[in-house]
Amino acid sequence: MEILVCIKQVPDDSVEIRLGADGQPDLSAADPQGNAFDTYAQELAVRFVEENGGAVTVASVGPEDNKTCLKNALAVGAAKAHHISDDGIAGADAAVTANLLAAGIKKIEEADGVKFDLILCGRESTDAIGGEVGELLAEALGLPFVSDIVEAVPDAAGLKVKKELESGYLMVETPVPAVMTVSKPDYDPRYPTIKSKLAARKVKIPTIAKADTGISADAETPKVVFAGFEEPPKREAGVKIQEDEPADAVAKAFEIMTADKVL
Amino acid sequence: MANYNTLTPELIEQLKAAAPGHLLTGDEINEDYAHDEMPIYGKRMPDALLMATSTEEIAAVMKICNENLIPVTPRGAGTGLVGGCVPMYGGVVIDTTKMKQILEYDLDNFIVKIQPGVLLQELADDCAKQGYLYPPDPGEKLATVGGNVSTNAGGMRAVKYGATRDYVQAMKVVLPNGEITDFGASVSKTSSGYSLLNLMIGSEGTLGIITELTLKIIPAPKKVISLIIPFEDLESAIATVPKLKAANLGPQALEFMEREIVLSSERYIGRAVFPKEIEGAEVGAYLLVTFDGEDEDSLFDLVEKASDLVLEEGAMDVLVADTPAKIKDAWAARSSFLEAIEAETKLLDECDVVVPVNKIPDFLTFSKKWGEECDLIIKSFGHAGDGNLHIYQCSNDLEEDEFKRRVDIYFEKLYEEAVACGGLVSGEHGIGRGKVKYLKESVGETNMALMEGIKKVFDPNLILNPGKVCYTL
Numbered sequence: 245m246e247i248l249v250c251i252k253q254v255p256d257d258s259v260e261i262r263l264g265a266d267g268q269p270d271l272s273a274a275d276p277q278g279n280a281f282d283t284y285a286q287e288l289a290v291r292f293v294e295e296n297g298g299a300v301t302v303a304s305v306g307p308e309d310n311k312t313c314l315k316n317a318l319a320v321g322a323a324k325a326h327h328i329s330d331d332g333i334a335g336a337d338a339a340v341t342a343n344l345l346a347a348g349i350k351k352i353e354e355a356d357g358v359k360f361d362l363i364l365c366g367r368e369s370t371d372a373i374g375g376e377v378g379e380l381l382a383e384a385l386g387l388p389f390v391s392d393i394v395e396a397v398p399d400a401a402g403l404k405v406k407k408e409l410e411s412g413y414l415m416v417e418t419p420v421p422a423v424m425t426v427s428k429p430d431y432d433p434r435y436p437t438i439k440s441k442l443a444a445r446k447v448k449i450p451t452i453a454k455a456d457t458g459i460s461a462d463a464e465t466p467k468v469v470f471a472g473f474e475e476p477p478k479r480e481a482g483v484k485i486q487e488d489e490p491a492d493a494v495a496k497a498f499e500i501m502t503a504d505k506v507l
Numbered sequence: 508m509a510n511y512n513t514l515t516p517e518l519i520e521q522l523k524a525a526a527p528g529h530l531l532t533g534d535e536i537n538e539d540y541a542h543d544e545m546p547i548y549g550k551r552m553p554d555a556l557l558m559a560t561s562t563e564e565i566a567a568v569m570k571i572c573n574e575n576l577i578p579v580t581p582r583g584a585g586t587g588l589v590g591g592c593v594p595m596y597g598g599v600v601i602d603t604t605k606m607k608q609i610l611e612y613d614l615d616n617f618i619v620k621i622q623p624g625v626l627l628q629e630l631a632d633d634c635a636k637q638g639y640l641y642p643p644d645p646g647e648k649l650a651t652v653g654g655n656v657s658t659n660a661g662g663m664r665a666v667k668y669g670a671t672r673d674y675v676q677a678m679k680v681v682l683p684n685g686e687i688t689d690f691g692a693s694v695s696k697t698s699s700g701y702s703l704l705n706l707m708i709g710s711e712g713t714l715g716i717i718t719e720l721t722l723k724i725i726p727a728p729k730k731v732i733s734l735i736i737p738f739e740d741l742e743s744a745i746a747t748v749p750k751l752k753a754a755n756l757g758p759q760a761l762e763f764m765e766r767e768i769v770l771s772s773e774r775y776i777g778r779a780v781f782p783k784e785i786e787g788a789e790v791g792a793y794l795l796v797t798f799d800g801e802d803e804d805s806l807f808d809l810v811e812k813a814s815d816l817v818l819e820e821g822a823m824d825v826l827v828a829d830t831p832a833k834i835k836d837a838w839a840a841r842s843s844f845l846e847a848i849e850a851e852t853k854l855l856d857e858c859d860v861v862v863p864v865n866k867i868p869d870f871l872t873f874s875k876k877w878g879e880e881c882d883l884i885i886k887s888f889g890h891a892g893d894g895n896l897h898i899y900q901c902s903n904d905l906e907e908d909e910f911k912r913r914v915d916i917y918f919e920k921l922y923e924e925a926v927a928c929g930g931l932v933s934g935e936h937g938i939g940r941g942k943v944k945y946l947k948e949s950v951g952e953t954n955m956a957l958m959e960g961i962k963k964v965f966d967p968n969l970i971l972n973p974g975k976v977c978y979t980l
Contacts, residue, residue: 258831258832259831275830277830278830316830432779434780435735436826436827437825438818438824438825475571
């Protein structure tokens, strides 16, 4: 089975990010990396082809710098990587991203002479947490869609997948080609070996320019406009009750709550 | 021999007046204050507990205790492993965990000033936000930095950056008589008489109580990569270490771990991180190595050289952790070893010994042989880069007295062997109450007499943390 995994490059989500003086998030301490859910999707894909045959291709939309996450993906089992170049993607909405991916995927299929049976995205990105690109991509490609899968096995119909629900799991059979989003399976993405890592660092990743994808003007016009970042209001300092005796402290607490009409 | 007095109601009133609202007695004291993380070394509740908030408050309480011969035991987060903060003779415990302010940074001079109750993790995180690194990295991140200084804690990065001692520039101390003094200075070198600062570091709360610390920090390395290196057995893993060091690649951390302890840890944290099998062959041991550098390309050159070397020396493979999430996962398993052992063990003791690096395999073989002789379960890990081994003795079926009897025989043998091959009793956990006997045997009477003499100069009434390090009753 030919599987494509879409990877978004995001800032390291273990770093606390605040707005800088210019009102933009200060990302200087947050190294770029592959979105966690996309790396889960890739691990699921690599395990699938190891078991059932096929190959995994990865693709990412964004500036040149996105090749970092693609090289990381090549080190852990992806056979090929494609960069869909768009310096302005950071301001785009989920629909534009999905449309550009859809147009880019067709170009990748042409370039590599393949037809993807399964296209995977992470269930959401750890920066924007929109959780919409997978669904919109399926719509743009006119393919069946299953969200939040954690397992996939071949099936007479195409694929049988385990979809995570809040209350448990749903087993879904679907024909392929299909688009799916991946949640967190009960395993972690593998570590690259030094050999695969060094080899991946040397790979020249082909780029498809946005202009060459044939995306229409309408498809690349955001429907949702980014208004700006705003920090949540700081919590006001509370009242410290510092009476020595517990009885006095309780009395004081009641006095404050009564005055503030909490009681 | 000191004759201590007990706390009378009048003395408690005096202490309460000296520390209004911060002195607890009787049932107000949580039973955790009777022990540290190694309760096998004895438990005892304090008669009073000071939740200290200032140097002056500690000084006032110390003065009263000194004048009335009341023993005082300082305590940080209680994460020690040698019974160092257990008030074996009752009296007052002074808890510094409420003194947890990071006071100021002087980034031009690479200095941070803190109160002693700041937790290691809090200091590390705060320094990282400034773009700096506080290099000491002991496994227990919820220890107080004051506690780290008191035991000269080492940790993972000691192989490149040294132990806590190397990062303490100055401190404010309350002496046992209540006097407040400063040791050291915020300058990078000194040659100004005996180093009282260095006497305090590693003195385990027996000479004075640290109430403020001036610490050295360094610009944070721009890029960090960890390598998980599986081997078929521990011997081949350890045999690689001197060669890795000789190659002058400057690893920041260089840890070894055996298969069993990794399995325990992964059961504890609930996720599998390390490979257990490489191309059909079972992995028997691992090295976990971290390199740091200023840019990715030069760091990968270093990592490639290190990988070539270990593969030539018999490593089964080299796995690369170069993203924050992967590095965190690899080290989370390593950092949970002690908790993992505790979770699976009823009775536990530990030998925190340091030996020359090239003696590690022989020493571990010796430790296993004597584990079998004494019929104790032995679990080991440690800092391969500096020869500091943590060898745990475990039992789930022995009675405590019998366990202690066997552990005593075991310790005698191990420490004798450690000293014979050029090592010492403790690499980083300290002596506390648990290792006094073995320290005496290891350093000899002359050195113990010097230590006792120093103790008496600082603490003539012998009220501060009695029964620990060099002074037993």
